[in-house]
Amino acid sequence: MNKEKSIIFLPSLFLITILVFIPLVMLTSKSLSVDDSISIANYLELFRDSTFHKALKNTFSISFYVVLATLIIGLPTAYFISRTRGRLKNIFLLLILFPLLTNAVVRSISWMIILGYDGILSRLLNNLGFLTEPISFMYSKFAVIIGSTYIFLPLMIVSLIGVMENISEEVEDASISLGASRFKTFFTIIIPNSISGIIVGLVLVFTATLTAYTTPNILGGTRTVVLATLVQQYGTTLGRWELVSSISIFLFALTVIVITLINKGAEAVGGANEKK
Amino acid sequence: MKKSKLLTIFVCLVFFYLIYPLFITVVASFNSKDILTFPIDGFSFKWYISAFSSSYISGFSISFRVGVIATIISLFFGIPVAYGLAKYNDKFTKRIKNVFFSPVLIPGIVLSYSLFLCWVFIAKEFDMKLPKLLVLMLAHIIILFPYTIRVIGGAFDKFDFIIEDAAISLGASKKDFILHILLPSITPAIVSASVLSFITSFNNIPISIFLYGRGATPLPIIMMQDVEKYGDPSVAAVSVVLLFITIGITFLIEKTLGLNNYGR
Numbered sequence: 001m002n003k004e005k006s007i008i009f010l011p012s013l014f015l016i017t018i019l020v021f022i023p024l025v026m027l028t029s030k031s032l033s034v035d036d037s038i039s040i041a042n043y044l045e046l047f048r049d050s051t052f053h054k055a056l057k058n059t060f061s062i063s064f065y066v067v068l069a070t071l072i073i074g075l076p077t078a079y080f081i082s083r084t085r086g087r088l089k090n091i092f093l094l095l096i097l098f099p100l101l102t103n104a105v106v107r108s109i110s111w112m113i114i115l116g117y118d119g120i121l122s123r124l125l126n127n128l129g130f131l132t133e134p135i136s137f138m139y140s141k142f143a144v145i146i147g148s149t150y151i152f153l154p155l156m157i158v159s160l161i162g163v164m165e166n167i168s169e170e171v172e173d174a175s176i177s178l179g180a181s182r183f184k185t186f187f188t189i190i191i192p193n194s195i196s197g198i199i200v201g202l203v204l205v206f207t208a209t210l211t212a213y214t215t216p217n218i219l220g221g222t223r224t225v226v227l228a229t230l231v232q233q234y235g236t237t238l239g240r241w242e243l244v245s246s247i248s249i250f251l252f253a254l255t256v257i258v259i260t261l262i263n264k265g266a267e268a269v270g271g272a273n274e275k276k
Numbered sequence: 277m278k279k280s281k282l283l284t285i286f287v288c289l290v291f292f293y294l295i296y297p298l299f300i301t302v303v304a305s306f307n308s309k310d311i312l313t314f315p316i317d318g319f320s321f322k323w324y325i326s327a328f329s330s331s332y333i334s335g336f337s338i339s340f341r342v343g344v345i346a347t348i349i350s351l352f353f354g355i356p357v358a359y360g361l362a363k364y365n366d367k368f369t370k371r372i373k374n375v376f377f378s379p380v381l382i383p384g385i386v387l388s389y390s391l392f393l394c395w396v397f398i399a400k401e402f403d404m405k406l407p408k409l410l411v412l413m414l415a416h417i418i419i420l421f422p423y424t425i426r427v428i429g430g431a432f433d434k435f436d437f438i439i440e441d442a443a444i445s446l447g448a449s450k451k452d453f454i455l456h457i458l459l460p461s462i463t464p465a466i467v468s469a470s471v472l473s474f475i476t477s478f479n480n481i482p483i484s485i486f487l488y489g490r491g492a493t494p495l496p497i498i499m500m501q502d503v504e505k506y507g508d509p510s511v512a513a514v515s516v517v518l519l520f521i522t523i524g525i526t527f528l529i530e531k532t533l534g535l536n537n538y539g540r
Contacts, residue, residue, distance in 0.1 A: 008360035009372060012284055012421075019418045020379055023390030030393055073290055080287045094526060095291060099298075103479035105499045106515040108298030112503065113304055113314050120300070120314055150297065153290075182280050196469055211383035213482040214496075221516045230383050232485055235389065248386040250291075260470045 019190060031245035042122075042246040049243065059226040062208040062216070069149040070156040070205050071198070078160030078197075079190055079265050083169070093161075100154045104214035111147045111219055112138065122203050139223040147219040156201040163197030164190065200265045203259060211255055227251045298519065305512035312509055327513035334491070335495035342494060346416035347470055353417075354424030355466070359458070361425065362432035378424045384482030391415050392486035407491035415483050421474040421489040427472060431465030471529060475522075 034041045046052050081092045099107060114120045118134035125131040137143050167190060175185040191198075213228040222227065222233060231247050234240040300314045308318030361373055379387070391411060399405045435458075443453045459466075482498045488497050495514075502511040 005360060005364065012357045012376060013372070015353055016375060016378065019391070019414055020382070020387070023387065023394050026393045026397060027386070027390040076283055077287050077290045080283055090530070094530065095294060098522065098526055099294060101475050101526060102519060103496050105496050105503055106295065106301070106518055109312070109503060109512055109515055110300040113300050114297065148292065149516065153294070186341055213385050213485065214500065218500065228383060230480065231385050231389060235486065244389060248389050251383050252386050255383055257473045259381065
């Protein structure tokens with residue numbers, strides 16, 4: 001390493017070592033120690049823990065539904081915005097980006113009002129005759145899914161707009177003038193050409209939901225636990241500190257595995273596309 | 277290409293979904309009764325007065341200080357790294373890049389707990405309790421670091437490093453080159469990295485979960501605790517104040533940098 005490189009990189013390497021690597025080593029050793037001896041007992045206990053099973057299942061199913069919902073809502077919306085020009089487009093972008101700049105508590109408060117006991121949704125369903133008495137939708141999996149979708153939708157839309165802008169409108173016009181419906185054009189021209197953006201959005205939304213803490217904590221509480229909220233609940237609320245380290249390591253490993261797998265998948269898809 | 281009516285209606289619904297909840301929060305903050313509900317029972321400004329109460333104000337000041345200092349330090353460490361990553365293209369640099377981006381792979385709450393373990397270790401082993409505010413700042417620096425490198429790196433990728441050789445061979449010192457050529461050419465990126473970093477730090481909750489303490493509780497944590505208790509509308513009033521600050525910042529980004537540069 002020459003002199004310039006060491007001046008440039010060494011201070012930050014030092015920073016990362018002190019504030020990331022050493023803490024992670026600390027975490028790993030903590031998760032592997034029971035009464036000052038090395039043991040995997042914490043992990044064995046964790047894998048037998050029924051709340052952990054529930055949290056794991058919730059985390060995956062919530063992430064799955066949120067990715068699905070953001071894709072279904074995001075694809076047409078991003079397409080619409082990518083085909084808008086001028087001032088209107090700037091306003092749309094502003095409306096999409098603005099929520100990304102506000103914090104998750106601010107964005108979750110309204111969902112408490114909508115989903116809470118005798119809240120907006122409960123009253124609406126009562127008025128429509130689907131319910132006979134006021135109920136609460138809070139702390140259910142439904143609440144976490146709808147709130148997380150709301151929070152992470154902008155990530156998906158922003159990832160999609162970039163690639164959709166690059167799809168030539170002439171290709172669409174050609175497809176339509178050759179007799180394909182708009183619907184068919186969307187599915188056979190737009191979506192296949194947006195794959196790279198879809199994958200980016202998928203990774204962003206999936207990992208964001210997988211590791212999200214604030215929204216599941218506010219809208220899911222202790223009834224719908226996910227891995228991230230379980231870390232905090234076993235720690236500060238229930239005092240089961242021996243499990244906190246092993247859940248943390250598990251969540252970290254899961255994130256790395258998921259990101260690696262999706263990226264590998266993306267490379268495979270990209271490679272296949274190039275060969276065509 | 278013309279858009280179909282069905283698509284237009286669909287997109288209108290999506291924007292309704294994005295905007296309506298924020299509208300509800302704004303209305304709920306003016307409730308005269310002490311519950312979070314919509315529609316409201318009567319109009320009142322009183323929650324805005326309690327929004328400026330001591331706990332929220334001290335939370336704001338903590339978040340503000342942590343955000344500003346973490347932003348500055350992460351720029352201080354991040355700018356040289358972004359420069360190095362753009363300039364050098366050898367195997368070592370490519371490998372080291374992953375190290376610098378590694379914090380994004382770690383869930384915030386996991387990093388928070390790991391740093392808490394270090395705090396406990398230092399407290400036990402060296403009998404030294406590090407101030408919570410300091411630990412919060414260190415944690416936020418790590419969260420911001422990858423963002424900083426990414427945004428600044430975007431500007432350096434467009435920088436032609438032949439200019440550096442030219443400046444040096446014409447007799448400029450390394451210091452002159454950095455102060456008069458390199459930094460001015462990436463000023464817009466530094467501005468947007470600062471704004472983005474500050475907002476990211478200000479809004480981040482998971483990284484603070486295990487690290488806050490008395491006299492060092494960031495605003496979003498205080499708000500979250502109030503929300504968990506199903507508190508009165510003052511938390512909605514605080515949200516509205518934050519919303520308007522954010523609108524101001526968004527407007528500033530739009531005017532100075534253009535939204536198209538943001539978020540890509």
